[in-house]
Amino acid sequence: MLRDIKPYKQGALSRWCSVYAVINAVRMLGLELLPSHKAQDMYDYVSGQLYVYDALNDVVQYGADGARIEQIIQFARDYLKTVYKKELTFIRPFYNNRIFFDKLLDYMQQQREQNKAVIIRIRSADLDHYSVFDGMKGNKLKLFDSDHLPYIKVNDISHIKDDAKFQLLIRQLYVLELCNLTIPRMHSKKPVKSKSNP
Numbered sequence: 001m002l003r004d005i006k007p008y009k010q011g012a013l014s015r016w017c018s019v020y021a022v023i024n025a026v027r028m029l030g031l032e033l034l035p036s037h038k039a040q041d042m043y044d045y046v047s048g049q050l051y052v053y054d055a056l057n058d059v060v061q062y063g064a065d066g067a068r069i070e071q072i073i074q075f076a077r078d079y080l081k082t083v084y085k086k087e088l089t090f091i092r093p094f095y096n097n098r099i100f101f102d103k104l105l106d107y108m109q110q111q112r113e114q115n116k117a118v119i120i121r122i123r124s125a126d127l128d129h130y131s132v133f134d135g136m137k138g139n140k141l142k143l144f145d146s147d148h149l150p151y152i153k154v155n156d157i158s159h160i161k162d163d164a165k166f167q168l169l170i171r172q173l174y175v176l177e178l179c180n181l182t183i184p185r186m187h188s189k190k191p192v193k194s195k196s197n198p
C-alpha cells in the first residue's frame with residue numbers, strides 16, 4: 001500500500017523493533033517522505049527520552065513490553081507535535097475484547113484502508129517482535145517491517161497461543177492516526193458601543 005518506500009531497518013542484533021515500528025508507522029501515516037536526517041532526529045529524541053526516564057537499558061537488553069511501547073508512542077507524539085505540528089493518537093481496540101481471527105484481520109485491513117497504521121506484536125519460539133501491518137495480499141499479512149519479515153502466511157499466525165507458528169498478541173495491537181494539530185482559538189468579545197446621552 002505504500003508508494004515504493006522501504007521501512008527503516010534495525011540492527012541485526014538490536015532489540016529496537018518497538019522504536020522502529022513507531023517511526024515506520026508514522027511514515028505510513030503520511031510522513032513517508034520523512035528524510036533520513038529527520039527520522040534520525042525523531043529516533044534520537046525517543047531514545048533520549050528513554051534515557052531520561054531510566055528505560056533505555058531495559059529496551060536495549062529486553063525489548064519493549066506493552067507499557068514501554070506506549071511510552072515510545074508518547075515520545076513520538078511529543079516530537080511530532082513540536083516539530084511537525086501533528087497530533088499522533090492511538091487506541092488499543094482489543095485490550096479486553098475477544099474476537100475471531102478472520103474478524104481481526106478484517107478490522108486491521110479496514111484501518112489500513114482508512115490510512116491508519118496498525119502496530120502489531122508477534123511472538124514465536126524464537127521471536128518477540130513489533131512490526132507494522134501493511135495490508136492483506138492473498139493469504140499473507142504484508143508487513144512494513146524493520147527486521148526480516150516482509151510477510152507472514154495467514155496459516156502460520158493466530159491470536160491464540162501455541163495455535164500456529166506465530167502468535168499475534170491482540171492486547172498489544174495499536175491503531176495510530178496522524179492529523180494536523182488544532183490549536184483552540186481564544187474568543188474575544190467585541191467591545192459593545194454604548195450610547196452616550198448629551
